[in-house]
Amino acid sequence: MGDRRTTGEKIFAVFNTIFLVILAVVFILPVWHVAMSSISDPDVLQANSQLALKPLGEATLGGFKFVLDNPNILRAYGNTVIYVAGATLFAMAITILAAYGLSRKDLFFRKPLLFLLTFTMIFSGGLIPTYMIVRNLNLIDTMWALIIPGTVSVYNIIVMRTSFAAIPDALTEAAKIDGAGHLRILFQIVLPVSKAVLAVIVLFYAIKNWNAWFNASIYLQRRRDLFPLQLTLREIILQTSNNSIVSENSDPTAIDRFRPLVKYCTIMISIIPMLVIYPFVQKYFVSGVMIGSIKG
Secondary structure: OOOOOOHHHHHHHHHHHHHHHHHHHHHHHHHHHHHHHHOOOHHHHHHOOOOOOOOOOOOOOHHHHHHHOOOOHHHHHHHHHHHHHHHHHHHHHHHHHHHHHHHOOOOOOHHHHHHHHHHHHHOOOOHHHHHHHHHHOOOOOOHHHHOOOOOOOHHHHHHHHHHHHOOOHHHHHHHHHOOOOHHHHHHHHHOHHHHHHHHHHHHHHHHHHHHOOHHHHHHOOOOHHHOOHHHHHHHHHHHHHOOOOOOOOOOHHHHHHHHHHHHHHHHHHHHHHHHHHHHHHHHHHHHHHHHHHOOO
8 A cells, every 4th residue: 555645744754753863862862871981991981071972991880889889879779669669659549549539520629629739739838848747747767758748749640630530431320330339430440441541650650759869868867777879879979079988998099080980870870770660661651641631
């Protein structure tokens, strides 16, 4: 079968392809530069400021070994996994329940509640009031300080609510006739047909919590053993920049030599887990966002 596209459509397809290729290069090139720099020879890297399309000098994993030799790294990885799992589960539970309630047309004060949620996207309580609430709840220097406060996203609630509202009323009405309550409708009808948007929201929450470090720097004041990975990596970079000692066995000369390499290695250490997980949920990503964007 021949190509039935018009000349204008073919020209648009060509320019669209060129644009997307350029856009892909713009996004991929910085990551590739960081990846190649992280395995470059530290002496060559220190003297070179150009874009690294291949390892500079002899490829080495010495930078990763230098960073991973820090005794706090493995503990920080474990803490971050706990924070990501706990915060994501907590956020998903609240998001699903809120989205389901707001998607029901018979919910009392549905529009005022939706307005109040949307209002918080524009105006927040502020950093100091939030800190005071966390302190008054005795969450300072606990893992809960990084799991509960600010975990739920109103944007994600609205996206999921829109997806739930797009489900035909005939499905829920038939379930009600069979005697199903709201919990049964939610878990046996709504959630099974919303796997795409659920996967996307889980990914959003997981990435948000994986990259979080600011709350930890505020709420974990005396418990360095609870630091997440991002904050630990930040401390390593600051310590090497200030010629501080990363660990008791660190050589100050090696620290100075590995300083540029450490920055790239810490970036790779922080993004590799997300790069590994993303391909498994990528197939849900586009469809989930599109489903959630349909007005309901």
